[in-house]
Amino acid sequence: MLEPKMAASASRAKDFCQEMFEKVRPLRDAEMTRLAGRKAASGEPGGLHAWDLSFYEDMLKREELDLDDEHLKQFFPLESTIDQMLEVYSQFLGLSFQRNDSLPVWHEEVVAFEVLDGTAVVGHLFLDQFPRDGKFGHQMILPLAPCFTDGADCCVPACVNVSNLSRPEGGKPALLRWSEMKTLFHELGHAMHCICTSTRFSLLSWAWPMVPWPGGVEQDFLEVPSMALEKFACEPALLARVSRHVRGETIGEGTLVKLQEQDKWMKGIQESRFFAMALFDLEIHSRAPPYAFDGDENLTMQQLLDKIVTKYTGVPPIPGTHPAASWYHMVIGYDAGYYGYGWSDVYAADIFDMLLHSPEGLLSPETGRRLREAILSPCASRSGNDMLTSFLGREPSTEPFLRRIGAVTEATSR
Template sequence: MSDINPLLQKFDHPPFSKIKTEHFKPAFQKSLKAARKEIESIVSNSDSPSYKNTIEALEFSGNLLGRISSIFFNLNSAETNPEIQKLAQEISPLLSEFNNDLLLNTDLFKKIKYVFDNRTSHHYSEEQLTLLEKIYKNFTRNGANLDKEKQARLREIDKLLSLASLKFGENVLAETNNFELHISDESELEGIPNSVKDSARELAKEKAKEGYILTLDYPTYIPVMKFGENRDLRKQMFLGFGSKAFKNNEFNNEKQVLDIVELRLERAQLLGFDSHADFVLQERMAKSIDNVESFLDDILEKALPAAEKEIQELKSFALEKDGLKKFQKWDKAYYTEKLKQKTFDLDEETLKPYFELNQVIKGMFEITANLFKLRFEKDESLEVYHKDVVTYKVFENNKYLATLYADFHPRPGKRDGAWMTTYKDQYKHDGVEERPQVSIVCNFSKPTKKQPSLLTFNEVTTLFHEFGHALHAMNANTTYPSLSGASVYWDFVELPSQLMENWCYEKEALELFAKHYETNEVLPLDYIEKIKRSSNFMEGIQTTRQVSFGKLDMAWHALKSTKGITDVKAHENIAFASTELLPELDTICMSTAFGHIFQGGYSSGYYSYKWAEVLDADAFELFKKEGIFNESVAMNYKENILQKGGTIEPMKLYKKFRGRKPDPEALLKRAGLI
């Protein structure tokens, strides 16, 4: 290895081309040492504890460690390999140990407590008070008040949790990558879009095989389930997807699920909470388990009758169309799509040529320019971690605002799904403002030799969703990094993302980007009307499905005891009992691949998608009333939501924007459920 470690040199944007896997461990070791030294200098300062020498000094410490961590863990999600995964198993415990050393530092906590206890004798800004309270709570919620024995156990739990969560994600990725369905006869792929078949053929060629190889990557899996006329093929794909990390092999995640749940519960109870959910919800808008469960039950009460009626419609349609008497889970997406085509004369494959990826991106940028006066310029001078990644510099009134990394296509080293992340957050320090470096990662079909990357309408809304998160990060205008951008309550964080999806259904917006990739013809008006009319199609089923995920999350994390819970599937069945619409299958399990709650940050928080839908439906009503490109509404939203981050309690921010609390009926009306 070269003597020069790029991660330890001064850099602004990550120097991806120079970074090798072997650079990370020494970089972590040195940056951890530097961060510890910064903490020690705060503790050893003989001056009386103050906001500046304690709270701000702590907030701006560990900057290099944070940047190296963001690069490493973002690569572990989007461009991993066995060496990085092995290193993650070594690095995560070191970071847990450092975090525990910080949060359990008695002398440091005394200084923080002194500043906190004396806060009323100073004229702090609202943002300063928010940071002070956040730091104080972070220490008390992570064991600062525990005795030494309990603190030692807390350290052990955090180390075990970090390893279990990593292992969980590695197993899901391995199972996704290991699944290959080799098809020799093209007739078995009847109904599946040509673009998917082209990709499957190219993958087979890469692996020196004849025919086609189908994988569990979303751009393959979803079209097969929606359009594949071969029912047995759909069944194989569905069972492959549904049994990820639930098979009797080395990648089984049942132990990880039970370990994570038990460790989280023990941790919460060490800190004086009844359950992990009680611990998490103390720092959420919802506040309590009762509020979350009432919220989910209220929605289910409206959605379930509609869902049961819709399932009967699908069963009747399948019987009438194909004589299908035993309707199964692998039939739902297929017959939903067929019935949708019949009801609205709307074929997803007919729409796809109007949603060429680059054209959609261009239109999305134009919408953003109209709303928030932002300009995006492609910048090929910035280094990237994979050739598929495209970079943009973002400007506001010709002033540099942010950098955007866009990574849109699946590959073996990249986990499924879509997400937004940052390589650097926005903040202001020592008279200098640092602007954010933001990344959106999705898994859309790759271009083939025959055609460019064409999106389904659902993928268009996914892109707008992640871009909404990115706008939250890019527009940030705060002093402190831990309050910047999307660093908000978890049940508020989905507002900007879900709000952006609304523009995908509006004629004025669609006309900016829905253009045929060959003819440049704008999506015909009757298609736009059909998209709007079909937006609530099978909404009862969709809403019930989302509620079921929220209920599964709470079933694992609202537990006050794990005694007697040894069967992951049995516990999952109980959680799904009130929302199950089709026969249960013994060989599939959601929990073992539910990355949101066992690998991501959504434990006790999956309900927040629906919670934020209430906010976004209510917020978009104002745009609809005043005009979807109304400048004053957009600026009001930008100033009171996007720029403020976590500096002010979210309901206060929302009321500043909307002038009142959100109206829950806005969501039910939009969904057609009332």
């Protein structure tokens, strides 16, 4: 099942989850100690339970970062924020986005863009931003047309960003929460991957498991470009560029620093939880029940989940709950593939670290051209590992990811 992916085998994917967990475990332990201390300071008896984690994470974040989400979203009016995001991608990737109201759309609220490289149309981007009955309830990119060539004819790729953002009301602009803004950067990263694809065959163009036709990059590489480009959202200089208060004020430097801190808030706990679920997914798809884990045999699926989660997060799950029963990734093509999010994020951090430390600057068109040529344009015509080593000039490393989340420092990573 994993042979067509970068990991190539379940054992390699499991090793990745276990090795990454061991590397983030010290950070997780330090964060758990902080949460336990905050609980004790509140006068609550006993150690930490599963239901304590989010509560005390949020309490500490409010106390230490003091970020007001309702105030913060005033800096992200939807229309101007999207315009600035597209400007960022335009400068970096050498593209231009021209709104074209003559393109056919399926609803009056959908906005259509022609995407040009110089004078040549290389793709189409549609933004379907607001909720409607029967519409998918989150944000995602869906391909509408693949890329392929047939002799002298070329079909350029097209995709849509499906969102469910708040509409403008009472003459006031729609506003994005911080999390929505970051997700939008991520999804537009997928869109850039789709639009920059240049392949001969449609089977090799951009797609993902939820799409009802075959194609696309290896599943555990799918998120690499979008996760790398998403990290633009947390860089103070770029964040200042895309943000603008509804009254025209700029976002303060102190707030920019706090947003960077928020991005890695309790990452040790978060990543440990992720690797627990990723390993559980791999275990249940590697053999029929009963299962075995850490020397325990004859485990039911629930017992397996409890043991993995307890080891990786440091606290047992809430009794009587069955999170695997409502885990929708298992029915949209990510069965035995959930690890791919973490796999992609690790290598995305390596790409972004190179972008961040480029002598030409973060948004250097030259670096963007190299990213297009090495990572975005080939899509599935090259393996993920080949594309990574081509862009990086070396084998990928986990160190930039670990530095980014605070699991290692610059000094200890050398």
